[in-house]
Amino acid sequence: MTTDTATRPETAAPGQDDRTIATDKQPLLDVQGMKIHFPQTKGFIRKQTQWVKAVDGVSFQLQAGQTLGLVGESGCGKSTSGRGITHLIKPTEGRVILNGEDLEDLAPEDLRQRRRDMQMVFQDPYASLNPRLRVEDILAEPLKAHGVTNKAERRQRINEMLDVVGLNRGFALRYAHEFSGGQRQRIGIARALILNPKLIIADEPVAALDVSIQAQILNLLKDLQADFGLAYLFISHDLSVVRHLCNRTAVMYLGRIVEIGDTEQIFSNPMHPYTQTLLDAIPVSNPRLRRERVILKGDVPSPVDPPPGCAFAGRCPEAHARCREERPQLQAQGTDHQVACHLHDPA
Ligand code: SF4
Numbered sequence: 607m608t609t610d611t612a613t614r615p616e617t618a619a620p621g622q623d624d625r626t627i628a629t630d631k632q633p634l635l636d637v638q639g640m641k642i643h644f645p646q647t648k649g650f651i652r653k654q655t656q657w658v659k660a661v662d663g664v665s666f667q668l669q670a671g672q673t674l675g676l677v678g679e680s681g682c683g684k685s686t687s688g689r690g691i692t693h694l695i696k697p698t699e700g701r702v703i704l705n706g707e708d709l710e711d712l713a714p715e716d717l718r719q720r721r722r723d724m725q726m727v728f729q730d731p732y733a734s735l736n737p738r739l740r741v742e743d744i745l746a747e748p749l750k751a752h753g754v755t756n757k758a759e760r761r762q763r764i765n766e767m768l769d770v771v772g773l774n775r776g777f778a779l780r781y782a783h784e785f786s787g788g789q790r791q792r793i794g795i796a797r798a799l800i801l802n803p804k805l806i807i808a809d810e811p812v813a814a815l816d817v818s819i820q821a822q823i824l825n826l827l828k829d830l831q832a833d834f835g836l837a838y839l840f841i842s843h844d845l846s847v848v849r850h851l852c853n854r855t856a857v858m859y860l861g862r863i864v865e866i867g868d869t870e871q872i873f874s875n876p877m878h879p880y881t882q883t884l885l886d887a888i889p890v891s892n893p894r895l896r897r898e899r900v901i902l903k904g905d906v907p908s909p910v911d912p913p914p915g916c917a918f919a920g921r922c923p924e925a926h927a928r929c930r931e932e933r934p935q936l937q938a939q940g941t942d943h944q945v946a947c948h949l950h951d952p953a
Pocket of ligand 1: 878879880916917918919920922923924925926929934946947948949
């Protein structure tokens with residue numbers, strides 16, 4: 607597992623507020639003001655000129671056994687956030703606290719050990735599995751890396767995992783390229799589960815699959831959550847899937863969360879104009895329930911030079927003068943609903 611490092615900028619960018627939703631229970635995952643900025647270089651000597659602010663101050667909490675959906679258009683920073691949480695990319699700033707432990711404080715070997723508690727399932731089951739390895743080798747890799755040296759013990763664990771994800775034990779001796787997309791994603795899920803993690807970060811886990819297979823994999827994820835008490839950070843652009851699977855939902859735009867809260871509250875009463883346009887774009891089969899669509903105009907601003915006010919101002923039908931000058935912060939709108947929009951600032 608390689609780790610990319612997003613170098614720290616010399617001067618910190620203005621941060622989004624680091625507030626998180628207060629809950630009684632200690633969360634399994636507590637992300638506080640996470641930023642991931644990549645240096646942009648130019649010329650033969652690769653002189654660093656600017657920063658790409660891929661994630662620019664993201665805060666949220668996730669309780670054990672719950673699912674948080676992270677949604678937004680491609681390029682909004684949701685996948686980079688997932689990699690930042692696992693420290694596959696080292697965050698530039700902010701804290702990622704897993705089970706009460708700040709990952710930033712850990713020595714490299716301790717961080718490697720903690721990674722067994724949080725695993726990733728990737729979007730593309732074709733690219734994420736080595737086609738030259740047999741399934742048993744793919745599943746044995748994480749066990750070996752975490753000190754399971756006994757071969758019989760590994761074999762037993764691999765067989766258990768194949769049972770859990772609904773694959774024949776005989777598949778252990780076959781190569782990954784011999785399987786269909788759905789079967790490969792089951793192998794990817796088995797690989798993620800084999801170390802008994804508490805948190806799975808699923809990055810568009812069904813986006814590359816046929817629609818008929820998507821439902822099978824989503825049902826498998828739900829069953830596994832019920833059986834093992836897993837927490838999921840479910841990264842997706844598909845809002846129908848998020849509504850079906852997630853207790854809470856966070857909407858990202860240009861590296862920041864613009865709305866977060868209970869999924870039913872967000873879907874029944876979206877308050878941010880960007881969330882409203884995302885929901886308007888969900889296909890509805892019953893023509894009587896169809897709403898008039900607001901088509902977004904304009905482009906997403908560059909993450910190299912985000913606008914000083916609201917990043918959505920250039921596309922927002924409700925934008926007013928203040929939006930172009932002052933960046934809105936997340937404000938509580940109810941028990942579990944926060945929105946970053948001047949239309950909903952407290953009076
Ligand atoms: Fe639109 Fe202004 Fe709200 Fe941004 S702050 S979403 S521009 S109304």
